[in-house]
Amino acid sequence: MRETPLSHCDPAAQQFVHFLEGHRDGLGWLDDHKPGVALFCRALEGGPKAREKLKAMTATQWDELFEIISSDDLSRELNQHHQPAWLLFEAVKGNEKALAQLRRHKPSFAVLAGLIREVNEKEVQICNGGQPDRIPPSAAADVGCLIGEMHLSKGEYHRAIEAFTRAIENQPSADVFEGRARAYHALAALDEQKSREMKRV
Numbered sequence: 001m002r003e004t005p006l007s008h009c010d011p012a013a014q015q016f017v018h019f020l021e022g023h024r025d026g027l028g029w030l031d032d033h034k035p036g037v038a039l040f041c042r043a044l045e046g047g048p049k050a051r052e053k054l055k056a057m058t059a060t061q062w063d064e065l066f067e068i069i070s071s072d073d074l075s076r077e078l079n080q081h082h083q084p085a086w087l088l089f090e091a092v093k094g095n096e097k098a099l100a101q102l103r104r105h106k107p108s109f110a111v112l113a114g115l116i117r118e119v120n121e122k123e124v125q126i127c128n129g130g131q132p133d134r135i136p137p138s139a140a141a142d143v144g145c146l147i148g149e150m151h152l153s154k155g156e157y158h159r160a161i162e163a164f165t166r167a168i169e170n171q172p173s174a175d176v177f178e179g180r181a182r183a184y185h186a187l188a189a190l191d192e193q194k195s196r197e198m199k200r201v
Contacts (some may be wrong), residue, residue, distance in 0.1 A: 012037050012064065013074040020082045036061025037068060043112055044085075051115055066115075069093070070146055084109055094150040140148045145176050152179065157187040 012034040015026035019041045030038035036057055043050040055156035057065070068074055069089050078086035084106045091113035102110035144167030151160035164180035167173075 010067075013068050013071055013077075016041065016074070017070055017077060017082070020078075020085055034064045038066035039063050044109070051112065054112075054115065059124050066146065070149075075141075088113050092148045112177075144170065145173075145179060148176070148183065152183050152186065155186075157183050159191065161187070 012030065015030050015034075016037055018026040019030075027038055027041060030041065038062065039054050039057060041052075043054045047058065069092055075086065075089060084102070087098040087102050087106070089124075091110070093100055099110060099113055102113060114120045144163050148160045148163035148167060151157070151163055162179055162181035164176050164183060167176040168180065
């Protein structure tokens with residue numbers, strides 16, 4: 001029994017958790033309202049054919065998927081009650097330890113995480129002058145934002161700035177500008193601290 005219900009998440013996140021608990025009745029609701037999340041659910045339990053359908057998702061469907069991947073409430077819920085799914089989301093965000101655990105204990109999820117992370121790699125190719133290949137800018141921006149947050153949490157401020165900047169180039173939004181501002185602020189605070197330490201010497 002959960003200590004706290006998943007009350008602050010949107011219905012798609014609630015239906016996703018319901019699916020993870022073995023209740024497939026929520027898939028109909030997801031098909032009607034959030035088909036990108038529904039495709040992701042089927043890819044979780046399916047093989048190569050299900051993953052191929054995931055690759056062909058539209059920009060809107062990618063947005064739906066990245067919306068639940070970036071949900072803090074859902075992340076806490078998965079961390080407490082659905083570790084494999086939590087590791088999958090963390091791997092998508094760039095956590096290499098999570099990806100390594102999936103490779104050892106849940107290889108199909110590791111493959112799925114790699115597939116979703118391809119979106120970010122293709123985003124980088126586009127920024128470097130490559131041609132897009134089924135990469136919706138909004139989805140690439142969401143991945144860039146997620147990766148920026150991951151680098152920020154690790155104190156990798158230069159990498160965070162680069163990720164947020166790529167996200168801004170794909171699709172500017174208040175969240176990515178705010179993320180980049182936090183990365184710049186953290187980097188400035190680090191530089192100020194180093195400056196004070198050098199003056200004391």
